Amino acid sequence: MNVHLCISLWGNSITMAKLQKSIDKRNALLKATINLVNNDGFHAAPMSKIAKMAGVSPATIYLYFENKQDLVNKAYLEVKSAFTDYAFATYSDEMSVNEGFEVIWRRIADFKLNQCEEALFLAQCDNTPMVDEPSRKEGIKHLQPLLALWERGKKEGVIKPISDYLLYAYAINPLSFLMIMQQRGACAINRSHLDEAYKAAWDSIKM
Amino acid sequence: MNVHLCISLWGNSITMAKLQKSIDKRNALLKATINLVNNDGFHAAPMSKIAKMAGVSPATIYLYFENKQDLVNKAYLEVKSAFTDYAFATYSDEMSVNEGFEVIWRRIADFKLNQCEEALFLAQCDNTPMVDEPSRKEGIKHLQPLLALWERGKKEGVIKPISDYLLYAYAINPLSFLMIMQQRGACAINRSHLDEAYKAAWDSIKM
DNA sequence: TATACATAAATGAACGTTCATTCTTTTTTT
DNA sequence: AAAAAAAGAATGAACGTTCATTTATGTATA
Numbered sequence: 483m484n485v486h487l488c489i490s491l492w493g494n495s496i497t498m499a500k501l502q503k504s505i506d507k508r509n510a511l512l513k514a515t516i517n518l519v520n521n522d523g524f525h526a527a528p529m530s531k532i533a534k535m536a537g538v539s540p541a542t543i544y545l546y547f548e549n550k551q552d553l554v555n556k557a558y559l560e561v562k563s564a565f566t567d568y569a570f571a572t573y574s575d576e577m578s579v580n581e582g583f584e585v586i587w588r589r590i591a592d593f594k595l596n597q598c599e600e601a602l603f604l605a606q607c608d609n610t611p612m613v614d615e616p617s618r619k620e621g622i623k624h625l626q627p628l629l630a631l632w633e634r635g636k637k638e639g640v641i642k643p644i645s646d647y648l649l650y651a652y653a654i655n656p657l658s659f660l661m662i663m664q665q666r667g668a669c670a671i672n673r674s675h676l677d678e679a680y681k682a683a684w685d686s687i688k689m
Numbered sequence: 690m691n692v693h694l695c696i697s698l699w700g701n702s703i704t705m706a707k708l709q710k711s712i713d714k715r716n717a718l719l720k721a722t723i724n725l726v727n728n729d730g731f732h733a734a735p736m737s738k739i740a741k742m743a744g745v746s747p748a749t750i751y752l753y754f755e756n757k758q759d760l761v762n763k764a765y766l767e768v769k770s771a772f773t774d775y776a777f778a779t780y781s782d783e784m785s786v787n788e789g790f791e792v793i794w795r796r797i798a799d800f801k802l803n804q805c806e807e808a809l810f811l812a813q814c815d816n817t818p819m820v821d822e823p824s825r826k827e828g829i830k831h832l833q834p835l836l837a838l839w840e841r842g843k844k845e846g847v848i849k850p851i852s853d854y855l856l857y858a859y860a861i862n863p864l865s866f867l868m869i870m871q872q873r874g875a876c877a878i879n880r881s882h883l884d885e886a887y888k889a890a891w892d893s894i895k896m
Numbered sequence: 897t898a899t900a901c902a903t904a905a906a907t908g909a910a911c912g913t914t915c916a917t918t919c920t921t922t923t924t925t926t
Numbered sequence: 927a928a929a930a931a932a933a934g935a936a937t938g939a940a941c942g943t944t945c946a947t948t949t950a951t952g953t954a955t956a
Contacts, residue, residue, distance in 0.1 A: 504905085523818040525732035529942055539907045541944075550942065609816040609869065611730040644885050647876045651863035652889045659858040662816065669854045678851050682859045686889040711931090736916055746933045748918075757916065902953075911944070922933070 508546050510536040512557045516603045524554070524612050555617040558607045561600045566624035568593045573627065579635040583653075583687075586628060587680055590654060594661040595671055602665055605658050628654075641687055652686040715753050717743040719764045723810045731761070731819050762824040765814045768807045773831035775800045780834065786842040790860075790894075793835060794887055797861060801868040802878055809872055812865050835861075848894055859893040 514535035518527035529550055533540040547553040569589045573582055594601040607613045613621075632649055635641030641649070656679065663669045671679075721742035725734035736757060740747040754760040776796045780789055801808040814820045820828075839856055842848030848856070867886065870876045878886075 507906095521818065523732075524730065526818075528940075530940090540942085541908075542906055544943070545905070606817050610813050611728065611733075642885070642889075645876060645882065647867060647870050648882060648886055648889070651866040651870075651886070652859070652893065655863060655866045656855075656858035659862045660854060663854050663858075669852060675852065675855060678849070679855055679858070682855070682893040686859065686893045714932095735914075737914090747916085748934075749932055751917070752931070898956090900953100900955080903951080905948105905950075907946100907948075909945090909947100912942100914941070915939085917937085917939100919936075920934095922931105924929100924931070926927100926929080 507536070507538060507542070511538070511543060511546060511553065512560060515553055515557045516561065516599055519554070519557075519606065519612075520599060520602050524606075524610070551614065554607075555613050557603070558613045558617055559621060561604055562621040562624055564600065565593055565597075565604060566627075568597075570627045573631075579631060579638060579640045582631050583635070583684065584680065586631070587653070587683060588676075591657055591676055591679070594657045595664065595676075598661065598665050601658070601661050605662060608658075640689060642689055649687050653683040656683065714743070714745060714749070718745070718750060718753060718760065719767060722760055722764045723768065723806055726761070726764075726813065726819075727806060727809050731813075731817070758821065761814075762820050764810070765820045765824055766828055768811055769828040769831055771807065772797075772800055772811060773834075775804075777834045780838075786838060786845060786847045787895075789838050790842070790891065791887065793838070794860070794890060795883075798864055798883055798886070801864045802871065802883075805868065805872050808865070808868050812869060815865075847896060849896055856894050860890040863890065 511532065514532045515527065518531055518535060529540050529543060532553075533543055536543075543553065547556060569586055572589060573585050577585065607618075607621075629646055632641055632646060636643050660669075660671055660679065664671050718739065721739045722734065725738055725742060736750060737747050739760075740750055750760065754763060776793055779796060780792050784792065814825075814828075836853055839848055839853060843850050863886065867876075867878055871878050
C-alpha cells in the first residue's frame with residue numbers, strides 16, 4: 483500500500499523535492515527490475531538484487547509495491563503505456579489510413595530498435611506467464627488507436643478485411659523479432675533494412 | 690551424469706523393456722517440464738513439482754539430467770529438433786522454391802497450431818534467458834534447410850534479396866504470434882485465416 | 897527562533913518457507 | 927548375492943517478506 487504517499491504529500495503543502503525523491507526511487511526500482519529481468523530472467527532477479535541495483539533496502543520496495551508480482555505488473559504497465567504513447571505521439575485522426583499507418587509503424591520501429599531495454603522487457607512479458615492476466619489485458623487496451631485505424635482502413639477498402647490478429651502478426655509483430663535478434667547481436671538493422679521491412683509490412687496488410 | 694545409463698544398457702545385453710522404461714521416464718520429465726513452464730513460468734516450476742507430475746522422485750531427475758538448467762536446455766533442444774523435423778518432413782530439394790516454401794510454411798503452421806504445448810514452450814525459450822546461449826545457438830542450426838531454400842530463391846530471383854532475419858520475421862515468425870494468441874483464447878485460427886496468412890507471408894518475401 | 901512532539905520514510909536484520917541438490921536407504925533387476 | 931535404479935528424507939542456501947528500529951521531515955507550542 484503506497485496510497486498514503488500521494489494523499490499526504492498533496493493534502494499538506496510539501497516541497498516538490500520530497501515528492502521527486504519518492505518518484506525517483508520508484509523509477510529506480512522499475513528500471514532495476516527491467517534491467518535484471520532482461521539479463522537474467524524473472525527467476526534469477528531476486529528482490530535483494532533489485533533493491534541493491536536501485537540503491538535501496540529490500541524492505542523499501544514494499545513501501546512502493548505490494549509484492550514482487552505487483553512490481554513486475556506495474557513495470558509492465560508503465561512500459562507498455564510509454565510504448566504506446568510514443569507510438570501514437572505523431573499520429574492524428576485526420577491523416578489518411580495509408581499515411582497514419584506509416585507514421586505509427588515507424589514510431590514503433592523507432593521505439594523497438596532504440597529503447598531496447600524497455601522493448602525487450604515487453605517482449606518477455608508478452609511471451610511468458612511473468613505478468614498476470616489482468617495486467618496483460620489492461621496493457622492491450624492501449625493499442626486501441628491502432629485498431630481504430632485498421633477499422634477505418636477496412637471500411638475505406640484500403641486494408642485487407644482480415645482479423646486484427648493477422649494484421650498485427652504480419653505488420654507489427656515482426657519488429658519484435660528483429661529487435662530481439664538485434665539485441666542478441668545476431669543482426670544489425672539499418673535504415674534500408676527498415677525501409678524494406680516497412681514495405682513488407684504494408685504489402686502484407688494493404689488490399 | 691547419466692552416461693552410465695546408456696553404456697551399461699547397451700554394453701550388456703539387456704531387455705528392451707528396461708530401456709523403454711528409462712526412455713519413458715526421461716520423456717515424462719521433459720513433458721512435465723514443458724507443461725509446468727508453460728503454465729506457471731520457469732520461476733514457478735520447481736523440481737519437486739516437475740518430479741511429481743512425471744511420477745518420479747525429485748532425486749531421480751538427477752539420474753537423467755545434471756541440474757535444472759540442463760533439464761530445461763535439453764527440453765528446448767529436443768522440442769526444437771522435433772519442430773524442425775516436422776517442418777521439413779515433406780520438403781525435398783527437388784521442389785521449386787515456391788512450392789518448397791509453401792510446403793515448409795504449412796508444416797510449420799500445422800505444428801504451431803496443433804502441437805501448442807511444444808510450440809508455446811519454444812516461444813518462451815526464444816524470448817527469455819531461460820535456456821543458455823550455447824543451447825540456443827545449437828537450436829538455430831536446425832533451421833539450415835530453410836536458409837538454404839531462401840538462398841536458392843534469391844539466386845533464382847524468386848525471393849527478395851533481403852536479410853534472412855527479415856525473411857524470417859515476416860514469413861515465419863508471425864505464426865508464433867498467432868499461436869500464442871490462439872493459445873490464450875484471444876482468437877481462433879481457421880482454415881481460411883491460414884490461407885490469408887500464407888498469402889501475406891509469401892507476399893512479403895517474394896520478388 | 898528554539899524546543900518538543902508527531903509522522904512518515906527508510907533501513908538492516910531476521911523470519912518462515914521453499915528451493916535445488918545430496919545422502920542414505922529401499923527396491924528392483926540381473 | 928551383487929549392482930544399479932529409484933525413492934524419500936534431509937540439507938544448506940536463497941528466496942520473498944516482515945519486523946523493530948532509526949533517520950528524516952514537518953508541525954505546534956512558547
